[in-house]
Amino acid sequence: MSREWAAKMMEPFTVLIVDDVRTNLLVIGQCLKGLYNVREATSGAQCLKLARSEPQPDLILLDVVMPDLDGYQVCKALKSDPMTAEIPIIFVTGRDTDEDEQRGLQLGAVDYITKPIRPAIVRARVSAHIQLKQQRDRLQFMALHDQLTGLYNRHFLVETASQRLARVVRHRTPMTVVLLDIDHFKKINDNHGHLTGDKVLIAIAKLLNANIRKEDVVARLGGEEFVILLDCGLDIAAQKMENLRGLLESMQPEGLKVTGSFGLVEASPFNADFSHLLVMADDGVYRAKSQGRNRVVCCRAEATVINKPKHTDQQRQQEG
Template sequence: MNPTNDKPVVLLVDDVAANIQLVANFLNDQYRIKVATEGKKSLQLAVTEPIPDLILLDIEMPVMDGYEVCRALKQDAETADIPIIFVTAKDDDAEEELGLELGAVDYITKPLRPAIVRARVNAHITLKQQRDQLQKMALIDQLTHLYNRHYLIETAPLKIANAIRHESPLCMVMIDIDFFKSVNDLYGHDKGDKVLQAVAGVIKANTRQGDIAARLGGEEFLLLLDHCDIEAAISKIEFIRNAIEELKPEGINVTASFGVTKLMDHDDDFDSFYKRADKAVYLAKDNGRNRIEIS
């Protein structure tokens, strides 16, 4: 793995290339740098991988100034939590108050001093990482290390809205381990937990960064496959189905049933999408288990 890929990402937004180069020189030894020279482009980069961990935002820009950019970022659920530091030549209490009211976490005035820029960026990156870690602990299933139901409920509507806005395919997959109660009854809950962990490992190994893999509870899992049409989803799930069948964790034969559906034009919320996937997995179980059904 390239160690630079582990560095936090800072998005620099300024219409003056020399200013961007100056700040980049202060930061590029510790951070990956993304660059935008106008407001509209910065909004695109804020939702493009790698997602920035922090944005350094100039206020005085043509067409769309920094305040407008900040408003747009804070109104979008995908970018609302990215910390913003305003960078400006304006040294005025009213201007600083406005920036903080809009949701910025800090305000740096020009001329820029390298030590100050680095210290402010380091502090807010650290705070964000700590906040992200606490949130992750609250939203991860402790047994399988997949996301939990709370994370799914919080994130799925954002995935759906994003897919609708960009007209990109999105598929949902319900997964139910077959006869799992019998596994617990015959082998005990400790081995049942090992089975859940092994199945979760297969699921996690076959999902991409933009996908969501969650444990709903018990022996039920759910996948949201981003930018994935139904044909690609079925191909991926057939691979996962085979891999689970071949697992034999703790020497136990394990299979799973799968229900697959795609986001439809009339899906404007999570419930209708979820109900189709749930219906499909029940159909898979009714039709003999260890199979895929589509709804």
């Protein structure tokens, strides 16, 4: 488990209670007091707003009968929005027919509790579904993140790059792909051991996370290679990476001098194949190393041979 996930698990879970009757809010809130971070909404519209705001609720307790949007309509809206679709919903309602319960579950709710409120039942159901969500989130996190550094992994990178490149083609939005290779990393492992090498990679990941905007993407491609997707053009990206290069050079993790070689390439509607862009960025890294390492090299599409093979891992290790 990464440190990022462990830190996330230390945060209290948030339960959003939605009911237009103040007494019901008080009763349910009292059931969960001291166990969760409890938020309240008195209407369907307010529920939708809070569900899309930070921090997002980990679970929603939703009444059915409300004046503006009823609970079924709210549930349908939440499940149709990718931003809120994964939030588990438990209906808490006075409607106790089989048809009502069936409808709620078919709309995507995970459970259905009937009124009058029984505190022990509410606590037990909420606890069970919070634990299920925690397990699901952990599995999802592990599937999309590198286990050593906590950065996004290659799978997430490829999927996200494909989506962003489609946006480049459709809307002409700027995007730059950055490949970062840590210089002489093999020597760190050989001279100081792989445990020290791992600590260096973790420190570099923290530096990248701290200096890359939330809307950008940083991932570990493998070994000592990292990829950054920046929502900006090549010139601005080069300035940012030059700043990052300086920070990397000065950080000295584990008391070791560490530098990196950066290869940058800008995507365009006519150059939007991620594999090709990685080859071009890799060519930039190769040129940076051949020029003395610890530098940023920008690649232009017209100056790149499309069929140039990517440098092998063995060459990477030999060249550092």
